[in-house]
Amino acid sequence: MQSTTDSFEDLRKDFPVLNRRVRDDKKLVYFDNAATTQKPNQVIDAISDYYQNHNSNIHRAVHALAEESTEAFEDTRDIVAKFLNIEDSREIIFVRGTTEGINLVAYAWGRDNVNEGDIIVTTEYEHHSNIVPWQLLTQEKKAQLKYIDIDDNGELMLDQLDDYLSTGKVKLVTFSHMSNVLGTISPVKEIVSKCKNAGVKVLIDAAQSVPHMKVNLNEIGCDFFVFSGHKMLGPTGVGVLWAKKEILEKMSPFLGGGDMIREVHKYETTWNDLPYKFEAGTPNIADVIGFAEAIKYLEKIGMENIRKHELELTKYALEEMKKIPGITLYGTKEPEKRGGVVSFNFNSVHPHDVGTLIDKEGVAIRSGHHCAQVLMEKLNVAATNRASFYIYNTKEEVDVLIASLQNVAKVFKL
Amino acid sequence: MSGDPIYTEMIIEYSRNPSNFGKIVDAHIHQHDANPLCGDTIDLYLNIDDNKISEVKFDGHGCAICMACSSVLTEMIKGKSLEDVKKFDKDELLSELGLEHLVKTSPVRIKCALLSLKSLKYGIYSYFADKLNDSESAGNLKEEAANLY
Numbered sequence A: 001m002q003s004t005t006d007s008f009e010d011l012r013k014d015f016p017v018l019n020r021r022v023r024d025d026k027k028l029v030y031f032d033n034a035a036t037t038q039k040p041n042q043v044i045d046a047i048s049d050y051y052q053n054h055n056s057n058i059h060r061a062v063h064a065l066a067e068e069s070t071e072a073f074e075d076t077r078d079i080v081a082k083f084l085n086i087e088d089s090r091e092i093i094f095v096r097g098t099t100e101g102i103n104l105v106a107y108a109w110g111r112d113n114v115n116e117g118d119i120i121v122t123t124e125y126e127h128h129s130n131i132v133p134w135q136l137l138t139q140e141k142k143a144q145l146k147y148i149d150i151d152d153n154g155e156l157m158l159d160q161l162d163d164y165l166s167t168g169k170v171k172l173v174t175f176s177h178m179s180n181v182l183g184t185i186s187p188v189k190e191i192v193s194k195c196k197n198a199g200v201k202v203l204i205d206a207a208q209s210v211p212h213m214k215v216n217l218n219e220i221g222c223d224f225f226v227f228s229g230h231k232m233l234g235p236t237g238v239g240v241l242w243a244k245k246e247i248l249e250k251m252s253p254f255l256g257g258g259d260m261i262r263e264v265h266k267y268e269t270t271w272n273d274l275p276y277k278f279e280a281g282t283p284n285i286a287d288v289i290g291f292a293e294a295i296k297y298l299e300k301i302g303m304e305n306i307r308k309h310e311l312e313l314t315k316y317a318l319e320e321m322k323k324i325p326g327i328t329l330y331g332t333k334e335p336e337k338r339g340g341v342v343s344f345n346f347n348s349v350h351p352h353d354v355g356t357l358i359d360k361e362g363v364a365i366r367s368g369h370h371c372a373q374v375l376m377e378k379l380n381v382a383a384t385n386r387a388s389f390y391i392y393n394t395k396e397e398v399d400v401l402i403a404s405l406q407n408v409a410k411v412f413k414l
Numbered sequence B: 001m002s003g004d005p006i007y008t009e010m011i012i013e014y015s016r017n018p019s020n021f022g023k024i025v026d027a028h029i030h031q032h033d034a035n036p037l038c039g040d041t042i043d044l045y046l047n048i049d050d051n052k053i054s055e056v057k058f059d060g061h062g063c064a065i066c067m068a069c070s071s072v073l074t075e076m077i078k079g080k081s082l083e084d085v086k087k088f089d090k091d092e093l094l095s096e097l098g099l100e101h102l103v104k105t106s107p108v109r110i111k112c113a114l115l116s117l118k119s120l121k122y123g124i125y126s127y128f129a130d131k132l133n134d135s136e137s138a139g140n141l142k143e144e145a146a147n148l149y
Helices: A002-014 A041-054 A064-083 A098-113 A132-141 A158-166 A188-197 A245-250 A285-301 A303-322 A351-359 A373-379 A395-411 B009-016 B064-077 B082-086 B090-096 B109-131 B141-146
Strands: A092-095 A119-123 A144-148 A170-176 A201-205 A224-228 A239-243 A261-264 A269-271 A327-330 A341-346 A366-368 A384-388 B029-035 B040-049 B052-061
Touching: A041 A064, A041 A285, A064 A092, A064 A285, A092 A098, A098 A132, A098 A170, A098 A201, A098 A224, A098 A239, A119 A132, A119 A158, A132 A144, A144 A158, A158 A170, A158 A188, A170 A188, A188 A201, A239 A245, A285 A303, A303 A327, A303 A341, A303 A395, A341 A395, A351 A366, A351 A384, A351 A395, A351 B064, A351 B109, B009 B064, B029 B109, B040 B064, B040 B109, B052 B064, B052 B082, B064 B090, B064 B109, B082 B109, B090 B109, B109 B141
Parallel strands: A119 A144, A119 A170, A170 A201, A201 A224
Antiparallel strands: A092 A239, A224 A239, A261 A269, A327 A341, A341 A384, A366 A384, B029 B040, B040 B052
């Protein structure tokens, strides 16, 4: 184990921001990775190189720069496809992020396929981005939005899914692969197989899973799969929507404009082939190219190793935090069933106060509702603190978090 | 941690034992507000007699700063005339708790500090504008509330 930890510590040199001192010259401990991760030099340099040496619009002009840019952009599509074990890279649609990907499906697929009385099923531990688009759609269509509740352990109560499916009205089941608050990893196989038996489409919000574990889309068997690049070392503004070709081909477009068309006449237009039909306008070329470097970086480490490293950190953090009196930990007690996310409250101290006080020690965590107010309601709290880990984090950093929590207790005279 | 610019004795004390914490049933003014950033909520209740604030209470979920500022605000406005309260300025509130520096140092936490004052201004605005149909007295309190932070 020692050797694994050491090699992960070596990675830190690739992340310039980790050398930062913050506040009163404190060493930065960055534990807000579920919100966004830091970027290695490889990614930063690729973006800079693109602007310095290749910058051009893609897919149209025949000059040298346009060809280079188009090639680098399209290479990324292949890299993403390979990363997810997808054979046909035309099924990879670049979007701005998970939020846009889900909205694309809700708008383009949802409007054509969801009708009055139909049911969309989501869960209590979704991010707002996997709730609000479905509220908008179901309200517009007079359809119904239903929730799979979570139990006291923070796990989905799947018998409710059976009840919904038995109505025969469910059109889509949409859920996060891993909860951004509880860290719970959803029983994907079970959910997908239930839905497939019922002939129901499945969308997986993979924003919190793809960055942290090996995902084989070929095996999962869902219909839509969405995630963001910036939570996996990539730049902001790049996300991926994957869907089966047969579904994408039948779907109406999302945004209309350049690039997504085959021919435009005064009153009618024919659509371009996949994936361009869903990529209207000049895309985020530089950041897509930067994203390729992020995936290469992760693959070099190996997704299994990343999962192992995070599991080790999470176990350690949970054990150490349990020792602090007054800590309430949320989510399943079995570390194997969760990702590298630890949500907690500390006595009755408001998470914002905890966040401010430990920030003074250089520790960056997230305090708030994590865009999961439905879950906060369920947990009966206004907010929680959340520490989330990634490849460059260390046990020593967890120790700094623990020490800074003890300081909170002192300030609040607990 | 002595000399912490935010978490002073006074703030910690108020956060543990907020003043005027609770509800007023059928209050003349009841204003609810939330901080979308952190999910904090506040409910401010006021009774008006003779154009004075005869009774004031608040409840909700908030951080120490929010609780302390709400406590102090309710203490400061109790018994005051509505005219005086309309003019109440954020600096008056912040200086009472030594938090003037938040305006510059913490654009995030200033929202916690001023949530109750924002509710107060909205509440009085709708009391005049909606309940009494007196838009002149309501003045520009709504804009003031919206531009508080």
